[in-house]
Amino acid sequence: MAARDEGRAFVLEPYPDRRxxxxxxxxxxxxxxxxxxxxxPGADFAAVDxxxxxxxxxxxxxxxxxxxxxxxxxxxxxxxxSEVVYALSAxxxxxxxxxxxxxxxxxxxxxxxxxxxxxxxxxxxxxxxxRVDPLSLAERFDEAAxxxxxxxxxxxxxxxxxxxxxxxxxAIQRL
Amino acid sequence: xxxxxxxxxxxxxxxxxxxxxxPTVVKERFAKAYRHPDIDYRLRSTRMAQEAKMLLRxxxxxxxxxxxxxxxxxxxxxxxxxxxxxTAKRFIQERTVEEVHAVATAIGEAVAKLHDADIVHGDxxxxxxxxxxxxxxxLVMIDFGLGQFTTxxxxxxxxxxxxxxxFLSTHPSSDALFAHMLDAYKASSRHGAxxxxxxxxxxxxxxxxxxxx
Numbered sequence: 599m600a601a602r603d604e605g606r607a608f609v610l611e612p613y614p615d616r617r618x619x620x621x622x623x624x625x626x627x628x629x630x631x632x633x634x635x636x637x638x639p640g641a642d643f644a645a646v647d648x649x650x651x652x653x654x655x656x657x658x659x660x661x662x663x664x665x666x667x668x669x670x671x672x673x674x675x676x677x678x679x680s681e682v683v684y685a686l687s688a689x690x691x692x693x694x695x696x697x698x699x700x701x702x703x704x705x706x707x708x709x710x711x712x713x714x715x716x717x718x719x720x721x722x723x724x725x726x727x728x729r730v731d732p733l734s735l736a737e738r739f740d741e742a743a744x745x746x747x748x749x750x751x752x753x754x755x756x757x758x759x760x761x762x763x764x765x766x767x768x769a770i771q772r773l
Numbered sequence: 774x775x776x777x778x779x780x781x782x783x784x785x786x787x788x789x790x791x792x793x794x795x796p797t798v799v800k801e802r803f804a805k806a807y808r809h810p811d812i813d814y815r816l817r818s819t820r821m822a823q824e825a826k827m828l829l830r831x832x833x834x835x836x837x838x839x840x841x842x843x844x845x846x847x848x849x850x851x852x853x854x855x856x857x858x859x860t861a862k863r864f865i866q867e868r869t870v871e872e873v874h875a876v877a878t879a880i881g882e883a884v885a886k887l888h889d890a891d892i893v894h895g896d897x898x899x900x901x902x903x904x905x906x907x908x909x910x911x912l913v914m915i916d917f918g919l920g921q922f923t924t925x926x927x928x929x930x931x932x933x934x935x936x937x938x939x940f941l942s943t944h945p946s947s948d949a950l951f952a953h954m955l956d957a958y959k960a961s962s963r964h965g966a967x968x969x970x971x972x973x974x975x976x977x978x979x980x981x982x983x984x985x986x
Contacts, residue, residue, distance in 0.1 A: 611792055612843075658793050662843055670847060753835035762840040762854070766829050769841040769852075773822035 604718040605710065606732050608654070610662050613669075618661050619718035621710040622648060622735060623727030630703040632725055636679075642717040644682040648707035650699050650744055653736035653761050657711060659768040660685035665713075667772070674772075682711050688748045688767040698747050709735070736761070784820070785918065792842050792852050800824075800918075801850035817849035820918070825851055827892060827917040834890035836883045837905070837913040856913050861902035864909075865944055875909040877950050881957025883912055884936070888929045889963050895919030897936035899943055926964065930971035931980055933958070937972075938980075 605621035626632070636645045651657060664681035667673050675684045675692060687695035701708045708725070709732075712718050722729075741760070744750075750763045758766075776788035776799060788799040802817040804810075821844065831838040840854040861880065865873050880902060887894060894901070896919045905911035921928070933955070940951045955972075959965035 608793075612845075655793070659842065662793075666843075666845065666847075672846075751833060754832050757835055757837045758832050758840065763832065766832070766841045769844050770822075770825045770829055772846070773825055773844055 602719040603722040604715045605712075605722055607715075608658065608661075610658065610665060612662065613665050616665060616713050617715065618658070619710075619712050619715060620654075620657065620732045621718060621722055621725075622730040622732050623708050623710070623725055624648075624706070624730050626706055626708050626725060626727035628724075628726045629701060629705045629708065632708060632721075633701060633703045633705075636701070641677070641679060642714045643710050643712035643721060644679040645701035645705075646683060646686065646699055646709040646711060647701045647705050648709045648735065648738070649740040650686070650747065651709055651735045652739050652744055652764060654732060655761050656686070656764050656768065657709070657732075657735075659765045661711065661713075663768060663771065672772075678713060679711070685768060685771065688764075688771060690771065698743075707738075782918075784817075789855065790852070795842075796855035797842055798839070798853045798855050799850050800853060801845075801848055803849075814849070818846060821846075821849045821851055824917050824920070827920045827922075828853075830890060830892055830922075831887060831914060831917065834886045834892065836886045837911065838917075839913065839915060856903045856905055856915065858903050858905045858907050858911070858913070860900050861904060861912070862899035862943055864904050864907070865899060865947075865950070868909075872909050873950065874953060876904065876912065877954040878957040879910060879912040881954040881959075882961045883914060884933070884954075885958045885962035885965060887914070888932070888968065891922055891924050892917075893921050893923050893928050893932045895921060895932065895935070897932060898939035926968055926971050927975070929964075929968045930975045933968065933972050934975045934980055937976075 605619040608618045610618060632645050660682050663685040664678055667681055668678050673681050675681050683699050684692055684695045686699040710721050748764050748767050754763055776790040779789050780787040785800050785802045790797050790799045802821055805813055825841050825844055828838045828841055839856055843852040861876055864876055901916045903913045903915060905913050937951055940947055955969060959969050
């Protein structure tokens with residue numbers, strides 16, 4: 599029997615017993631379904647709009663913040679997976695975070711983030727789309743939308759990469 | 774991997790560590806047993822937050838500063854990018870006159886950008902400036918632990934005064950170098966002339982007396 603497909607797994611160093619599974623899909627045809635699943639109470643994954651993701655460091659930073667918040671009992675959104683979407687945002691507004699970073703009903707490129715291997719295996723079968731390597735996220739994103747969401751200026755990009763600028767904002771979001 | 778202690782100060786310890794595969798520097802503000810635990814935590818967490826925000830603001834102003842990778846709110850520890858390169862102190866001691874001149878210009882311009890963004894670093898020593906990859910045009914400002922946001926000319930003048938004292942005490946006969954840095958500052962800061970003229974007043978009375986007006 600073939601090994602089940604759990605996407606690509608990343609270990610976050612301060613939490614060695616947790617594994618973050620990432621699945622990136624292009625040309626998704628059932629985004630409306632995905633969007634409905636992720637909205638159900640107790641959803642075991644996060645669905646992120648791939649146009650807003652510039653690379654793995656951004657996702658790792660947000661996942662780390664979400665795990666840290668969970669460990670401290672300080673989840674803003676009351677669930678670990680929704681917290682990942684919230685943590686991606688530079689601001690503290692939950693609504694805004696989901697509007698900007700959550701995968702909507704017509705989203706063609708979706709990043710699935712989950713700490714549940716079972717959810718990763720299930721979703722990799724149920725979401726209809728073309729699988730893409732998570733490391734290729736850095737090659738295709740909506741730069742204008744990303745820069746607007748994180749308020750990154752020209753002056754800052756002269757002294758830091760876009761990815762580093764974003765990681766700093768994610769790390770500082772709750773302070 | 775075991776973290777390696779790099780430095781210890783009055784309120785924080787600095788470790789070399791790793792986070793998600795990249796080398797980091799962890800600045801942990803440790804607990805003080807002589808303070809009430811609640812007050813202690815509040816002081817440590819607000820100072821950590823302040824420093825992290827300042828690092829971001831510095832960058833937004835166009836000054837190189839380490840990336841903040843993670844803020845551990847339990848331990849009050851900032852996980853920062855490890856910047857690879859010598860301190861400006863070592864650079865100035867070891868490099869040629871032209872290179873040292875270029876760095877003095879870079880320092881003046883960077884401080885001007887910080888001050889124009891109403892950031893006062895608070896501890897402008899040449900040990901708190903790194904040159905990424907040993908390049909004179911890659912000045913990175915670190916340790917904003919004594920920094921503050923302020924619009925006052927006198928605070929900026931005091932910042933320069935601290936810088937001058939540090940410059941002259943770490944680098945013998947560097948008057949010309951500091952003057953060169955001030956020129957670069959004056960040329961690129963919006964209120965450069967005003968701050969530098971205030972610096973004379975600060976020199977006359979010293980750093981501390983400033984709070985008496």
